[in-house]
Amino acid sequence: MSASDPSDVRTSLGRNLTYGLLDVLGRMIVTGAYDGRPFPIEAELSKEHGVSRSVTREAVKMLGAKGLLTARPRQGTIITPPTSWNWFDTDVLRWLLERKFSLALLRQFTELRLTIEPGAAALAAQYGDADGLALIQDGYARMEAAEAGHDDPLISDIAFHVAILEASGNPFYAQFRDVVATALQTSIQFTNRYRGRNASLPGHRAIVDSIIARDPEGAAQAMRALIADVMSLIREATARQNAGQALVEASIEQAESQTRGMV
Amino acid sequence: MSASDPSDVRTSLGRNLTYGLLDVLGRMIVTGAYDGRPFPIEAELSKEHGVSRSVTREAVKMLGAKGLLTARPRQGTIITPPTSWNWFDTDVLRWLLERKFSLALLRQFTELRLTIEPGAAALAAQYGDADGLALIQDGYARMEAAEAGHDDPLISDIAFHVAILEASGNPFYAQFRDVVATALQTSIQFTNRYRGRNASLPGHRAIVDSIIARDPEGAAQAMRALIADVMSLIREATARQNAGQALVEASIEQAESQTRGMV
DNA sequence: ATCCTATTATTTATCTGATAAATGGATTTT
DNA sequence: AAAATCCATTTATCAGATAAATAATAGGAT
Structure with missing residues (x-):
């Protein structure tokens, strides 16, 4: 893994881990990395990206605010259809162009x-x-x-x-x-x-x-x-x-x- | 205080405390409740609204994702100028009309x-x-x-x-x-x-x-x-x-x- | 005096672990 | 068969501790 792997939360752009994870997950969602499989639950995300639950939860909440995710107990966190994404959000626009x-x-x-x-x-x-x-x-x-x-x-x-x-x-x-x-x-x-x-x-x-x-x-x-x-x-x-x-x-x-x- | 006070996080709309606080703070920011004074720090927000720091931080992060706030260590959390708010966000639109x-x-x-x-x-x-x-x-x-x-x-x-x-x-x-x-x-x-x-x-x-x-x-x-x-x-x-x-x-x-x- | 540097205090960032609440599904009861 | 109950899973919430970033301050060098 390179020293500046964009899929790594710690080297991804963003001033801190939360923004790093936001960027990694946002890009993955928009570019369709989760198309066949369900979006991971909180605990799995933390484990996969090596960050605490707080960081994970805050990143998920931000993605929710941009319209990409919704979370409910027992159901887990799910990706919303592209029509409900906020296409005028700067981050979403950037991710769209990464495809x-x-x-x-x-x-x-x-x-x-x-x-x-x-x-x-x-x-x-x-x-x-x-x-x-x-x-x-x-x-x-x-x-x-x-x-x-x-x-x-x-x-x-x-x-x-x-x-x-x-x-x-x-x-x-x-x-x-x-x-x-x-x-x-x-x-x-x-x-x-x-x-x-x-x-x-x-x-x-x-x-x-x-x-x-x-x-x-x-x-x-x-x-x-x-x-x-x-x-x-x-x-x-x-x-x-x-x-x-x-x-x-x-x-x-x-x-x-x-x-x-x-x- | 009424049983359905919209300035109370617990009775405000939203499925949980985080969304309740999001709504209360968003409306306050957009309607200019903080115009003369600085936005409170994390600890003060938690105390004022009677919720834990996690809830506060997640609400602040969501408001950040909608372009209303930025947070930095030592500087605190500050309200961004209205031009950088996401005016096409459903919540922001709703708050705009509450004035x-x-x-x-x-x-x-x-x-x-x-x-x-x-x-x-x-x-x-x-x-x-x-x-x-x-x-x-x-x-x-x-x-x-x-x-x-x-x-x-x-x-x-x-x-x-x-x-x-x-x-x-x-x-x-x-x-x-x-x-x-x-x-x-x-x-x-x-x-x-x-x-x-x-x-x-x-x-x-x-x-x-x-x-x-x-x-x-x-x-x-x-x-x-x-x-x-x-x-x-x-x-x-x-x-x-x-x-x-x-x-x-x-x-x-x-x-x-x-x-x-x-x- | 002025500029640079080190210290300090404040605030957000991060981690951990525990408990509560919500909810979909399975099980039992009627 | 329908309703009520229990159960397992996942998010929600709380608490408390430590780390990191940074603005302000104080001290020192020029």
Whole structure:
């Protein structure tokens, strides 16, 4: 076992054993490690991970608070169906992405962004105060700097989108900070690998301009266009993947036919 | 102290002491009971609420998992700023509404619905499977029954909107179940008290028809119209409230002027 | 005086072991 | 066959001790 085994509670991220166990169990649950078998009882968990019952119980309680587990006497601790997980929790989001890269998940992320972010941009144009708008402009300036190699392209892009969510003045929109940051991290990696170009500066510029001009509909439209572009790329990749899959299935079919002596 | 004092851990809702304390502390934090003073340390909490340290620690850990608290040795347990709370958590939502009715909060709820629900309706029209569409139609049928007095108007309205979120096939949209249910509960009460009429059946009918016809843009538009109607009502009430406030301020000004002998 | 270092006090973190309460299943009784 | 009782399992709760982290303080070096 390596010195920094992520499945070990003591070396896993988190300031202490409880957070370490939280992370290990959360990841295991979300990635489906318990799919065939029942979730262990308190005593077994303690034994398996070499921690006391208090640590185990506290980690289980936290997973319960995030909607992943429920515990009852005699019944034991059981994993709840994914629909009752709190998908907007930072930890849950991170665990979701620890499973193998999934175009489907990226598409679902982007479907959400496609409605949230135009809404936030419109609200920012309507209600955004001076500080909020300044942060948006700052985010855009950083993207320009990144284009010239003087700032990080990923960080600055995320800062831009988060600034708009926060300028909306609506705490519910602001909550999407982590979702958008997570989605962008995945999305930008994917986009760059897929067609090797950076975020569109003119597209982002159009959003800033509309917000500054206090034009909600224009801001929403510009944002929608930006994300729709990402979406079309994802659809394209999905189609290509399905075609590839069909090809693979066809060749398997062919191979099996040959095995059966039908060719 | 009453036999069912909600500030008492033992009678508060929740299956056990830990959940009781979770509820009591969560409500206190969200409603601002600790605004002037620091959050108590572990030992004080145990003493105040008459429970063991284990119960206290587990409740604090759950509140931490919902983003309301952080704990560190020597520093103690502190309340995090509302922006880092998990506003989409069912408990947090419930606690938010325990504070006095707020038009601002209802407006923010509705601003969110105004982008989420049209998006979900469009996705339901695009991807919704037979089961999903059947549940939407069922929800609408229940609303018709409610109009005739054979079902609950509130429950059926919520069922309708939730069915659309779930038919979207996107788990992130489905997550808004609780937010929408909570918002509707408040919203419908407000709407009915404000102008004493029930949910618009034709408005809901238009949504169902568009979804069944596999018309995403039509479904989104119909949903947008429905919620925009609620929104205009909220704006109207807000304006009226502000006008009332202005009137009060004007009369105070007049009174003060008289006191100063300027009239 | 100022900066660095060691000590100290406070608070959470962790462990252990015991008892209580809840509950699903088996057993007995009616 | 139905109802009541008992039993085994698992979480819930309590108590008390020790460890670890860290902010504040005091002391010492420059």
